[in-house]
Amino acid sequence: MEISYEHANPRAGNESFLLRIEQECKLRTPCILVDAGDGVDTSTLLGDDEYLAAILLTHAHLDHYQSLDEAHRDGAPIFTSPGTAAILEDVLAEGARHHSMSDTDTILERVEAIDDWVDVVGDDISVAPVPAGHTPGACGFLIRARDSQESFRALATGDFTRREAGGYVGFDPEQFLEVDALFLTAATNDGVDETITGIVETLAARANAGSKTLCTASGLTGVHLATLLGSIEHELDYAIPVTLVGQVAKLYDALEYDYPNVDTVPEFAIPHDCLEEGTVTIAGPEVPVEGSSERLFEAIRDDGNATLVQVQGGTTTAKDAGDFAGTVSSFAFSNHPTEAILDEIVETIAPTHVVVSHQRGRSLERYKDKWDAYTWATGSSGTEQLYLDGSFCAPGWIGDATKRRVRNRDKQRSTIDLGDGVLQAAASVPKLERRETADLEREGVDVARLREELHIGHSEEAMATTTVEPEAETDTTQNARGAPVCVTDGGLYRTVGQPSSDNKHITPDPTEVADEIANPTVINVLCDSASAESDTSPDETTAERTPKADTKETGGKETNGGEEDESATATETADETTEISYTERTGSEAEDEETSDSDSTMSETTTEEATGTVTDEPVTETVRIDPAIRTLAEHRASSEGESTESFVESAVRTYLAEALRGNEPWSETAGVTERELTIDADPALEKLIATTAANDDTSDAESFVVRTLCDAIGLDVDDRELPVRALEEMDELIVATTENENCPHETTDEVVQAALERRVL
Numbered sequence: 042m043e044i045s046y047e048h049a050n051p052r053a054g055n056e057s058f059l060l061r062i063e064q065e066c067k068l069r070t071p072c073i074l075v076d077a078g079d080g081v082d083t084s085t086l087l088g089d090d091e092y093l094a095a096i097l098l099t100h101a102h103l104d105h106y107q108s109l110d111e112a113h114r115d116g117a118p119i120f121t122s123p124g125t126a127a128i129l130e131d132v133l134a135e136g137a138r139h140h141s142m143s144d145t146d147t148i149l150e151r152v153e154a155i156d157d158w159v160d161v162v163g164d165d166i167s168v169a170p171v172p173a174g175h176t177p178g179a180c181g182f183l184i185r186a187r188d189s190q191e192s193f194r195a196l197a198t199g200d201f202t203r204r205e206a207g208g209y210v211g212f213d214p215e216q217f218l219e220v221d222a223l224f225l226t227a228a229t230n231d232g233v234d235e236t237i238t239g240i241v242e243t244l245a246a247r248a249n250a251g252s253k254t255l256c257t258a259s260g261l262t263g264v265h266l267a268t269l270l271g272s273i274e275h276e277l278d279y280a281i282p283v284t285l286v287g288q289v290a291k292l293y294d295a296l297e298y299d300y301p302n303v304d305t306v307p308e309f310a311i312p313h314d315c316l317e318e319g320t321v322t323i324a325g326p327e328v329p330v331e332g333s334s335e336r337l338f339e340a341i342r343d344d345g346n347a348t349l350v351q352v353q354g355g356t357t358t359a360k361d362a363g364d365f366a367g368t369v370s371s372f373a374f375s376n377h378p379t380e381a382i383l384d385e386i387v388e389t390i391a392p393t394h395v396v397v398s399h400q401r402g403r404s405l406e407r408y409k410d411k412w413d414a415y416t417w418a419t420g421s422s423g424t425e426q427l428y429l430d431g432s433f434c435a436p437g438w439i440g441d442a443t444k445r446r447v448r449n450r451d452k453q454r455s456t457i458d459l460g461d462g463v464l465q466a467a468a469s470v471p472k473l474e475r476r477e478t479a480d481l482e483r484e485g486v487d488v489a490r491l492r493e494e495l496h497i498g499h500s501e502e503a504m505a506t507t508t509v510e511p512e513a514e515t516d517t518t519q520n521a522r523g524a525p526v527c528v529t530d531g532g533l534y535r536t537v538g539q540p541s542s543d544n545k546h547i548t549p550d551p552t553e554v555a556d557e558i559a560n561p562t563v564i565n566v567l568c569d570s571a572s573a574e575s576d577t578s579p580d581e582t583t584a585e586r587t588p589k590a591d592t593k594e595t596g597g598k599e600t601n602g603g604e605e606d607e608s609a610t611a612t613e614t615a616d617e618t619t620e621i622s623y624t625e626r627t628g629s630e631a632e633d634e635e636t637s638d639s640d641s642t643m644s645e646t647t648t649e650e651a652t653g654t655v656t657d658e659p660v661t662e663t664v665r666i667d668p669a670i671r672t673l674a675e676h677r678a679s680s681e682g683e684s685t686e687s688f689v690e691s692a693v694r695t696y697l698a699e700a701l702r703g704n705e706p707w708s709e710t711a712g713v714t715e716r717e718l719t720i721d722a723d724p725a726l727e728k729l730i731a732t733t734a735a736n737d738d739t740s741d742a743e744s745f746v747v748r749t750l751c752d753a754i755g756l757d758v759d760d761r762e763l764p765v766r767a768l769e770e771m772d773e774l775i776v777a778t779t780e781n782e783n784c785p786h787e788t789t790d791e792v793v794q795a796a797l798e799r800r801v802l
Contacts, residue, residue, distance in 0.1 A: 042064055044426075044428035045060075046224075046424070049086060052422075056200070060184065060195065069090050070090060071161070071162045073096075073184060074086075075099070076098060077113075078104045083113075087114075092115045094117060095117050095161045097182045097197065098119055098120070099197070100175065100178060103136070103355075106132070109148055118153050119151045120182075121154060123154040123156055125154075125179070125180070127297075128292045133149065156472070165187050169183045169470045170470075172474065173202070174205055175199070175377070177208075177209055177265055181198045196392070198223070198225055198386075202377065205476070207265045208480075209476075210475070210476070214385065214386045215389055220390050221427075222392060222396060222427050223394065225398065226399040227383060227404075228375070231379045233485060234487070237485050238487040240374065241486055243350055244266070244281070244321045245321075252346050253322070256322065257324060257327050258323060259352075263285065267283050267293060268300065271303050271478070272481050281321060282304075283300075284304050284306060285306065285322075286333050327352060327353045328351055329351075345367055347365075351371040351372070354374055394433065400420070405418050405419070414447070415443070660769075661764050661765060663765070665762055665763070665790050667794060668760050670798055671763045677800070689763070689765045690766050692793075700784065710795070727742070730742045730746060763793075768793075772789075
């Protein structure tokens, strides 16, 4: 059996390749094309004695399907994931309209959605999709070839991320065993977490401020952003109304997402009907120069409170403000892993061959000698041999040391007689799954930063020292969908009001709102200081105010790419962190006198907090865990650029979430935590260790070795204490988890240790 590959478009995107599988009994060589990006032409790639056995489509981004019509031939099936198959009709319709694709009906007839192994050529060649993250519906592919007693396994990652995308789980290298050739997409982005947080933060904040917010993005990126905005309500109990328009709406519906705060408008006649104050409207293309996004942009051009957010993934140029009256911002968004994750992928999978794709020129060359494998990072335009008659073929530039290492691995792992357990593991594939609701942290969103931007969860002390007395005869403010626009996470905060008939916002009714929480002690009204004036002096202990008729309430200071909006005044800046309590005087003067003392005390305390004399320091507690696990957690947290306390809290949250879903996360480390370390010592060394251990009054050689190793790495085996951020808010969940009859943990310490074991092991 001979296995070779050829880059299908090395001078374009270099994301597509052709895999040739030559077998002695076959008169013609079956070939598999992975993706059909720009410039892929199978009529020049395939010889007379070759045919296209299948096309594997990893996802529905243009740079992976643009030449699908030209590349398809020989009646080959087009295998893809169920998610991508569901949207392909709409995607190809856009391809025909804007990118001159033809014969899309024939292509659709050949599309087959798969979620497990399927045979391509008898049972000699089979393929299976695997999770890839990156974008909704994306997948990679395992390719398995057999000939007599020989076997060869290849893994094509496609564009991938470790993080999830729109609820679709990410790529997990630990799921793959016995991979001979790894076709690795090397497109990277070290700042994607910052970018995706910035996008969500900007959209949510502008909607919160009452703006008509238009987000322009490509179809699948728009769907992805909608799931993140939809998840804010699920995770933070804070609703951001979202309207999807045009192609974005069609893809969202085809993927069968169903977030309660997301509406879809596949076709529209009147743009103004798709734009509402306090709502994020998402449409394509990613720059508003044509199509739905242009029509919607024209509808808000003269609105000074409107916002345009451009999310670009390609080579387009963002639109500047020009004569647009509102706020404009843009983000370059490409959802790819960091380069460090590429290293982790190769180290974990440990393939014999690594073929680097989706890079060109110098960006490609840097991978040439990077990993301990046969690394093909040339972007060559010819055929490259990977495997021939039972042996792996090395590139001409590989050194002797690497060749010896790979050959030794080849001898140790016989391709003829693999054990049943390894065969079974290699035959299994991780399932394509999608969460019912996207998990913001798993998607890369900084939830703590988002909470801060949306003013969710102010201190409980401030709540306990501020008095609320409701105003009479006012309506509870709701957003355009009729859902309450306030949240009850540690406090109640005003966001955006429903416009009244005179285009002014309505003040919420604290009486109705107070009934929704157990201890209604604070209403924090965030208002535009340009139109909200205080009627009392700073020395008064109880504030009395009647909102002016023309007061416009927003969700706080507006930002554009991190800079203050020009409409923000100095007064707003000064009052940015000040909490104001409103008390309406009702009843007789005698009743006021009876409550004056307590009101004075409360207001004084509130004033202290507002001026900074009272600080809300994070509370910490100590847990006792295995010192090695603690050290690994500290190292991991440091490498990921976060504090140990944050790392521990994140690990525990994730662990509890999995436990509450019934996934029994403790079972994942059951085998990993068993003692497995052995030392292969010759008889003389073994005796020397035993003698030294006996002289050292150690009971056995193993204990002596372990203690010596601990000393060498600076590990104090008796130091089991780990300071962590207080876990009070999770206490009930921890107790509930330990009370589960299937759970092996009985204490908080055990839960924390198990969560960290799962993360670091």
